[in-house]
Amino acid sequence: MTNDGPDVRPRPPFPPATRKPEPTEAQSKEARSYMWVFIALLLGMLLSSDLMLPWKLLPLMLGIAAVVVGIITLVKVIRFGLGAFMRIVVSMGLAATAFMTLGLAAQVALWPLTAKYETCMQSALTVQATEACTEDYLTFGGMLPQP
Template sequence: MSAPLPSTPPRPPQDDAPDPGRARTGRILLWQSVALLGMVLSLSLVLPWKLAALVLGLVALVLGVRVWLTSRGERRAGLPRAVAAGGMALALFGTTTAALPLLAWDATVELERCTSSALTVRAQQACADAFTRAVEERTGVPQLRP
């Protein structure tokens, strides 16, 4: 007869095994980074395309909150939370910056039209001065002048 094969003891769980929670947090951080990059790039577009920066900033803000919620019970959640907090701060700043032209939509459209056709520095300065006057008239707040 043959001798029975020795049984191998069960292996302890490895610390290198990927944690599904950390992987999910990493994917959310990746998408937050993509939304932030799109927001920063779309800030240079003309109206109405500049509104994409507003939408992408809000998406990045929501994704940052999701990182905070999904990494709540994880070990070593400090770095993902710090990265998410930085992304949320950038998203808040970009969202505010993208929302400001909505307050003076007509003046902003006129400024973009004027500067696209201005060929000299003097003409660009005239466009900026006209925009400043329009904003002052609309808000009643005098703007700082250099």
């Protein structure tokens, strides 16, 4: 057979597009229950994030649990095909949770500096004193140059 140009034989038709089945009531209920647990963990982390050391470990643990439950929730929402709105809400909540959890982890990792900052802020009575505390904290106790 010679190569005289493109193949002109008809191609077989594409198979009919199959739609993903609608989620069952049990699947929707399961995904919603995970979402409520995720929201509760996120709110618990938000409300307890201003606690002093050593209680700052509590929102960190809540944040880690919220990230895990949020990932499970997002997988269930996508797998069950529960709609774009739930995907967006869970994704945005997961991003906020991850961001706050990293911030809390940094504060716990810098435990001595954070403890010094909290003690300084408790004893600060003027705006200048709070600014001095904040400046000292943001320059890691004078290790970084001042802006």
